[in-house]
Amino acid sequence: MLTVNHYLALSGILFVIGTVGVLSKRNIIVVMMCIELMLNAVNLTFITFANYLNDMTGHLFVFMVMAVAGAEAVVGLAIVVALFRNRETLNIDKLNILKN
Amino acid sequence: MKQLVIPDVSLGAVGPEIVLVVTAILLLLLEVFTARKEKGYLAYTALGGVLLASAMTANMNGYTEMNFSGMYVVDNFASFFKLVCLLGTGMTILVSVTYTINEGISNGEYYALLLFATSGMFFMISGSDMVTIFMGLEVMSISLYALAGYTRNREKSNEAALKYFVLGALASAFLLYGIALIYGATGSTKLAIIGDSLRTGIANYHLIIIGAALLVVGFGFKISAVPFHMWAPDVYQGAPAPVTAFMSSGPKAATFAAFLRVFNEALPSMQADWWQIFWILSVMTMTVGNIMALRQTDVKRMLAYSSIAHAGYILMGFTTGDWFGVSAILFYMLVYTFMNIGVFAVVTIVARKNEEKTTFEDYTGLGYKHPIIGVTLVVLLFSLIGIPPTAGFVGKFYIFMSALQQGYVWLVIIAVVNSVISVFYYLRLTIVMYMTEETTEALPSLSLSPSLVTALIISIYGSLWLGVMPSSYITFAQAASLIP
């Protein structure tokens, strides 16, 4: 029978996968997808706690997060488009003009 | 069927935010309808909006009220920080009036984004519920991501925006996860209730710790505390100069406000634990910030590290966790905004078209060719170092006092040694300006528009007048430090 810990464990794993994705992936779009994954992991935690405490704030928070994730994705993609127009590459390792 | 209860909402409390948002939207509309040439007045409408908002916040001073059913609080603490943010935004607008025209970037959206970011900050500052704080943070961050990459045709700006976006999103993910864990452990996201439940003691203490730690990470990123500061130098260097000025003052103040509110209201009972964390964070931030700045060749990058170092000094105020420390942070933040935006204003002036003049060599002989700018920069630099009669000294004096009152002698000694190290790189600029033999080719005459001059005058006022007669501002800061 799935208890709260199982859900928490799942969301933790999802979160870690997202983080590792951000660290290892080279393509910017994939990096953005991993960030979305991390945010969804957090949504899962919120829902589990909201359900466990049967309190509405958790569910409310999930909507907020989804809205924010959407907005973030939009601006992120806009930046990527502008970047692509200048650099014709999506490889994140190429972006090291600004250093030391 | 539960009867629908409409929560009592007093729009008066959120008056300033409304004004800001309305002005921003107005700007967007106006930009569409006005012809290309007289875009200049858009900046002044934005300035008008800022002034109106600050008038409203000022008159709300001394009046405390919990609003929006506990999610939005208005108190001295909030209005002080709001005024600081408005000051930051106002000066940035002044600086970027000529900048936008020279760079040829469409300035309607630019000012709109600035105002949106400021409104986001307001929510963060007055948020007494994790939700409001998070929403404010995100609104601010997203508009800043856009602003950082505003000069699209410059590669540096794009790269800066992307880096800021990726790392910012990562940090807010951590922050969210923290909030979720604390929500899980305490059953609510309202700071007051979190505080109560913590005092009464709750079962899974570990959850709280991880949650609090993640909060520190989330906020630490925004104020560029050391382990999370990596983005700052690149983004400050890449982003357009006025945006960097804005980024280094406004958002930092708002994040500190949220940080203070969360940790002093929600998690005070754990103070015995988190003062060590802040102690280490502060020391690391100061030292790394100062040491990294020593060998910089680019002035903007050097200023980025110096603002990291100043974040370190401000973190010292956290370690004490009492009202004296908070008032020290408030005062320091105010002085810091004056100084920093002033310095970035000068950087913008010297950088000229397309911002290629930002290395140290570009400042040779500035002191003689443009005495006014030279003297202003010298005063601001000495204020950043913290040499008396400047306000920077009073700020540092106040912060050191708050730390020493709690007996953190070693922290103050490290901070003091750090400010001596900081002398190295700040003086390098004065050396270049005054002491090296002037190169033959004359420095082209710099365009000094009235708005830039006003920005410089404000920053000089802030650095010198606050240094000589700081008492009224200190009392204001001390009144504002008592979080109800």
Added chain:
Amino acid sequence: MESIPLLSILIFTPVIGMLSLIFVDNKNKNLIRSLAFGISAINFLVSLLLLTNFKTTHEMQFVEKHLWIKDFGVYYSLGVDGISLFLVLLTTLTAAICFASTWKAITKHVKEFMISMLMLEAGMIGTFCALDFFLFYIFWEVMLIPMYFIIGIWGGQRRIYAAVKFFLYTMIGSVLMLVAIIWMYFHYNELTGEYSLDILSYHGLPIDPAIQIWLFLAFFLAFAIKVPMFPFHTWLPDAHVEAPTAGSVILAGILLKMGTYGFLRFSLPIFPEATIASINWISVLAIIGIVYGALVAMVQSDIKKLVAYSSVSHLGFVVLGIFALNTQAIEGGLLQMINHGLSTGALFLIVGVLYERRHTRLISEYGGIAAKMPIFAVIFMVVTLSSIGLPGLNGFVGEFLILLGVWESNKLFAILASTGVVWAAIYMLWMYQRVMFGKVTNPKNMDLQDLNLREISYFAPLLILIFVLGIFPTPVIKMMEPSVVHLIDQVGIENRKPLVTVIKEPDKKSNSNYKKLISANNKNIITSRSEKLTKVLNHVYSNSNRKKNSPQ
């Protein structure tokens, strides 16, 4: 006479002068120079008023006290007593002479130079008159900025290195002093219940000796660097060699006295036990300074470096005098501070005169100048003799009193220090001989013309004072006496009564468990506040009626 805020006038005349100079355009340099000289001359005359109506008591005189920063308990309080009176006079005199002497020396950026010098003068006078720690620290650091620019902009080849080194050396010392000041600020509050940074109320404050040592060391470092005492002196030769003439005259004449003045005003009265405990090692350092300074001066090939190291030696005497803790020694120390200001100031002016003519400071470049510049030779001889300490001139009186006092406190120290008298003769006369006597070997020295009237006019006051102080030092000593005696009483432990009402005895908590104690009482502060918070919240939830005066 008491009503006029004389000290504030003294401090802010140069500041006003500075501001008025800004509006003078860069072109007519002579107007700038004469304006600056005029201001400093007026300042000197005003400072003479100090002298005339100075009552010989140990209390502070011409005191001005206005509230400045209410929340920190900081007052804008100025005052002068026997110890600081003559230093203020020395400052105004040296500053006036410096302005007169840089007529030809500084040609580029004259306005900036005059502005920095005026700011420097204001800072120095302020430091000597400040009676509030905060104000003192502000003036103490304000001096740094103009001096940094003077060395950095108008200096010699390695001026940047010298300027930065000067800035950092002094900054490290003074910054640690700041930490000590703040620490004492709270200690004062613990004892007396209210906040104050007034220096006089700190005199005789009971501080637990273990902590007192640390505080004393912090203050000592700041002042030792400024003096400069033996291990911290390497910035002085660099700063002097690179600084322009007026800069080194002011640097040697006044800035070095800040350190010794600091000992007298802060270290001795506020930390008596620590002072007494550390007399020996400080005296040893001072003696090393005397002998080391003299020996190294002997082998210098650059006149300015030689004079710089001689200052290390002379000030070693002063510090030795101060820490001998008896009337003769301290009075000798005070006198020697003034004498050193006069004679070394004059020496630097002399080097300036030579530099203006030959643009080199190497002794080997000169030789046989006495034949070409007789008046200059006489002035140079008198100043050399005064700095050697020939009886009849001012140097001797100070040195003799110091050695007399030191003899009472420790015979061995006196003997070792007296060798300094011999070393001084050796290096000064040898330098004088190589520069002035012998045949004129270097062709460039053939057509050196003697001092013109202007140059003699700014040497005259110094020479007159050298003779007057040498023959009639007693009136000056009489004015210092009450303050010195009062200071010695303060250091003497037995009859030291704290000036301030102490609420509770300083509990002997050592520093380490201080923090645990703090974080404990920290909790109760927060808990009390959060009860208030919960009350507000219940109020909001219980009755959801609207607030009365929401901001419509």
Added chain:
Amino acid sequence: MTGLKLIWIVPILPLLGAITNGLIGKLLSKRAVTFVALGSTGFSALFALFAFIELLSLDPSSRISESILFTWIESDKFIAEAGIQIDPLSGVFMLIVTGVGFLIHIYSVGYMGHEDGYSRYFAYLNLFMFSMLLLVLGNNFLIMFIGWEGVGLCSYLLIGYYYDKNSAVDAGKKAFVVNRIGDFGFILAIMWIFWTFGSIDYTSVFPVAHEVLPIGGFTVTGITLLLFIGATGKSAQIPLYTWLPDAMEGPTPVSALIHAATMVTAGVYMVARCNALFNIAPTSMIVVASIGAITALFAATMGLYQYDIKRVLAYSTVSQLGYMFLACGLGAYVAAVFHVITHAFFKACLFLGSGSVIHGLSGEQDMRQMGGLKKLMPLTHITFLISTLAIAGIPVFAGFFSKDEILLSAFFGETQGHLIYWALATTAAAVTSFYMFRLYYLTFSGVLRSTDQHVRDHVHESPPVMTAPLAILAGLAILGGLLGLPIIKDAHILKSFLAPVFSTRGAIEQPHPPMQIEFLLMAVSVGVAVIGIMVARYFYYTNPESAKKLAKKEGWIKIVYRTIQNKYYVDEIYDAIFVKPIFLASRDLLWRIFDMKVIDGLVNGIANFFYKLSQTIRKTQTGFVRNYAMIMVLGVVAVISVWFIVLGD
């Protein structure tokens, strides 16, 4: 009584003369300068005489008068007034200084006539007179110290008068530094005296000396030895005498006044003045006596083989000073003062004589170039002969009486080992008469050996302005002896006059031997002197070649000849032990290594450390977003783990 109150005029006049000549000397004509200089010294001498006569009129017991002008230094308990005190001892010295000084001033007019720095010379000379008078007339130790250093300064200035000659300036510097080393001891003594007696005035120190200080105690010995160090520095005794021979670089009248008659005797005056202290410190007395005796003989031997006429006289001064200190050491202060007086007369006369010889031979100082001046410069010759006889100790002449008294007190003294002193003194007397007559014969007898034609045909007798003082001094050299002649039943004039000053508690009782033993001793000393003359006559008058042969002889005589020739290599030894090592140590060790490398190295090292640190940390800022994200995640892990660690304790 008024004369004594105005005693101030005696020192002030030369000071005024010095100031006028110094400041406006250049503008005045040579005559005006002479008038100012001679006038001031002359009147000062006159006033000194009046004061002295008035002093005599007082009854012997209260022959002391103090007049205080103003308080010089007053700091809490320490008071030093600018005061003048005249008593028999200072009266005598005052007369010598002003008298001989005035004569030498007159002489200098002739000698320095053609020099260009004429006013500068007289300014310094007057300044010297002022300082010497201050030294002698001061009423406390500090005033004496002012005079002490003042004369040191003037000797520096006057030795280095020909400042374009490097050797002269070096000699001046050497004189000042060696004097300064002496003064180092003197100033320590003054401090010690103040802290033991609470005052530095003679009148309050000497009368109570024996009560306050235990006889032979550490304090009194310490004070007296330190005082004696000062005296050796000033009066060129054994350890610190090297500066006097080099001081001959200065003009001859300077050597006469400063390095023969007055300044060098300052040490003797100081020891005599502090007899109250010295008497109760027997160990110091022995030290003084033995140094005096050894210097007497040592310096005399060094005078043997010098060829520069003034160097011979310099060494003879050092040796005569040795005699004076020997007398003081034995407690015979009167004999010492008597010898000071007589020495002042004949040594000044000798120096001025040699000056007129040098003037005559237009600057030639090497005796080998002289000879046969008996006929060419008769007056100089006569005066020179009289003084040489006086210094050799031939009866009738002053030298005999004073030197004989010293030998007498040596022979009959109670201090153990006094016989050794007598033996040393007598041999020194023999050597003295030998080298003096060697000098006499080489310069005056035989034929003029000068090779320089210009010198040969310009030999001329000095003008009257130079020979008049010579004559007067020669006369005094003869009459001087009367002061000591025991005419009225051993009422030795000088002894009775100086008695009140020297009759302090603990004074060593002077011997009164039966008449015949006294005569026997006189015979011995005269015999010794005559032997010296005969030997000198044999070598330098009857057959001059023998002296050269002797010099060529190999073997131990050569070694002895060589060592004495080079003044026992004392200068070189001093150089090697003191000057060179200190210079090299401070240059290479202290400055280059310690100052530059250690301290500066440390300071710059710290600065470089931070620079390198920042260089390494900057590498972490690679510019790759993924690295930044990695560090951030590590940061998160770190924060959480730190929090747990913190929670743990």
